[in-house]
Amino acid sequence: MAASATPSSTAGAVERIVIENVAIATVDATDTEYASGHIVVAGNRIESIGAGKAPEGLENVVRRVDGTGHLATPGLVNTHHHFYQWITRGLATDHNLFNWLVALYPTWARIDEQMTYAAAQGSLGMMARGGVTTAMDHHYVFPKGSGDLSGSIIRAASEMGVRFTLARGSMDRSEKDGGLPPDFAVETLEGALAATEETVKKHHDASFDAMTQVAVAPCSPFSVSTELMKQGAELARRLGVRLHTHGSETVEEEKFCHELFGMGPTDYFESTGWLGEDVWMAHCVHMNDSDIAAFARTGTGVAHCPSSNARLAAGIARVPDMLKAGVPVGLGVDGTASNESGELHTELRNALLINRLGAHREAALNARQALRLGTYGGAQVLGRATQIGSLEAGKLADLVLWKIDGIGHASIADPVTAIVFGAAAPVTLSLVNGEPVVENGRLLHADEDAIARSTREEAQRLARIAAGS
Numbered sequence: 001m002a003a004s005a006t007p008s009s010t011a012g013a014v015e016r017i018v019i020e021n022v023a024i025a026t027v028d029a030t031d032t033e034y035a036s037g038h039i040v041v042a043g044n045r046i047e048s049i050g051a052g053k054a055p056e057g058l059e060n061v062v063r064r065v066d067g068t069g070h071l072a073t074p075g076l077v078n079t080h081h082h083f084y085q086w087i088t089r090g091l092a093t094d095h096n097l098f099n100w101l102v103a104l105y106p107t108w109a110r111i112d113e114q115m116t117y118a119a120a121q122g123s124l125g126m127m128a129r130g131g132v133t134t135a136m137d138h139h140y141v142f143p144k145g146s147g148d149l150s151g152s153i154i155r156a157a158s159e160m161g162v163r164f165t166l167a168r169g170s171m172d173r174s175e176k177d178g179g180l181p182p183d184f185a186v187e188t189l190e191g192a193l194a195a196t197e198e199t200v201k202k203h204h205d206a207s208f209d210a211m212t213q214v215a216v217a218p219c220s221p222f223s224v225s226t227e228l229m230k231q232g233a234e235l236a237r238r239l240g241v242r243l244h245t246h247g248s249e250t251v252e253e254e255k256f257c258h259e260l261f262g263m264g265p266t267d268y269f270e271s272t273g274w275l276g277e278d279v280w281m282a283h284c285v286h287m288n289d290s291d292i293a294a295f296a297r298t299g300t301g302v303a304h305c306p307s308s309n310a311r312l313a314a315g316i317a318r319v320p321d322m323l324k325a326g327v328p329v330g331l332g333v334d335g336t337a338s339n340e341s342g343e344l345h346t347e348l349r350n351a352l353l354i355n356r357l358g359a360h361r362e363a364a365l366n367a368r369q370a371l372r373l374g375t376y377g378g379a380q381v382l383g384r385a386t387q388i389g390s391l392e393a394g395k396l397a398d399l400v401l402w403k404i405d406g407i408g409h410a411s412i413a414d415p416v417t418a419i420v421f422g423a424a425a426p427v428t429l430s431l432v433n434g435e436p437v438v439e440n441g442r443l444l445h446a447d448e449d450a451i452a453r454s455t456r457e458e459a460q461r462l463a464r465i466a467a468g469s
């Protein structure tokens with residue numbers, strides 16, 4: 001039986017894409033799957049989805065896709081990233097978080113608009129060709145006179161054609177105030193709040209099918225003053241946008257919070273107004289039972305970043321316990337200076353594998369739970385679960401057709417197992433808002449070779465500037 005929704009007021013004139021003969025994992029509330037089914041896209045929405053062929057007599061069909069040998073899933077949703085780090089990959093490779101940050105802050109404090117744009121293209125391109133349809137960037141480094149960094153990131157996302165959340169970050173607690181970043185790498189409290197408000201007012205779109213949203217995102221307890229945390233939360237709630245930050249990432253952060261605030265990170269976040277349905281936090285590795293209960297009680301979301309947590313020796317987040325308690329959990333690539341892969345498939349696979357090294361062993365997560373983290377869970381933590389994250393009639397048409405009949409996957413019978421446990425499956429087609437963004441593994445709206453060249457040049461230019469300083 002097919003589920004269907006009537007396309008909105010443009011019915012009749014709306015253009016349709018019909019996909020048939022495709023295995024489908026909808027990631028809806030009951031994990032409905034079809035061994036061979038159809039998806040009808042009308043405009044930017046899914047009009048119908050179900051087993052067997054598409055309904056007959058559809059008008060304005062502009063494209064028919066034979067999905068034989070493919071699995072259709074919701075597009076992947078990335079919930080934590082730092083795009084600018086694309087041009088500082090492969091550095092400080094054997095450091096823990098604090099040592100890694102201290103090694104890289106002086107370089108990051110020299111980025112400019114041209115570098116930030118190129119790095120955003122690299123980050124977005126890598127994710128999009130790997131099936132990400134909704135991206136986010138937590139950008140928290142704004143050197144004086146560096147230009148319109150937020151504008152350049154949003155431009156790169158819009159050119160790539162992906163749905164996007166910019167988390168406008170900030171830092172105002174530097175070494176002189178007991179923080180980790182050097183004094184020259186931070187903004188003032190007033191400057192950070194004013195620029196964040198301006199970014200929200202200029203770029204945030206609250207509509208159902210928004211392509212660009214903005215969140216308020218001071219960086220972390222050890223780089224942000226308590227006042228910026230408090231006033232940032234008030235600002236976000238006054239403007240009606242979401243809140244994002246790093247939390248409970250390492251034992252060093254936990255120690256920092258106890259020494260400076262006399263309490264652990266979760267209690268500190270609660271005391272500054274930073275727990276709630278409108279908040280999602282990256283990492284959350286060092287959470288005790290009462291921290292997890294506080295997240296569940298308040299609906300605070302988590303961006304789980306297993307590769308970065310391993311790369312920086314941070315630890316293993318208690319994802320099975322969070323899910324059991326009802327905490328919304330999505331996946332994050334994290335910045336590519338701490339996860340050089342830059343692909344979300346790596347996170348699906350590592351969420352599954354790394355959590356089996358934790359307390360729950362083989363019962364930790366299965367393939368379908370991992371796929372859910374990377375799709376619906378991500379939509380939940382970005383506050384967009386009514387619009388994206390599962391394939392259901394009436395939702396926005398953000399979807400991916402994974403090729404599973406090639407050498408990497410054909411011998412695995414179960415399609416979801418194939419794409420999660422197996423290597424990253426080639427993307428034959430991805431649609432965002434009903435529009436093709438990737439076809440046969442290639443980006444449609446960007447030149448990958450040109451991006452490779454410009455990111456290499458900008459990485460070298462940044463390294464030269466940093467070395468000369």
Ligand SMILES: Nc1nc2[nH]cnc2c(=O)[nH]1
Pocket residue numbers: 082097101219220246249308334335338
């Ligand atoms: N993983 C990670 N943690 C952080 N905490 C503060 N900044 C960062 C960052 O860039 N990456």
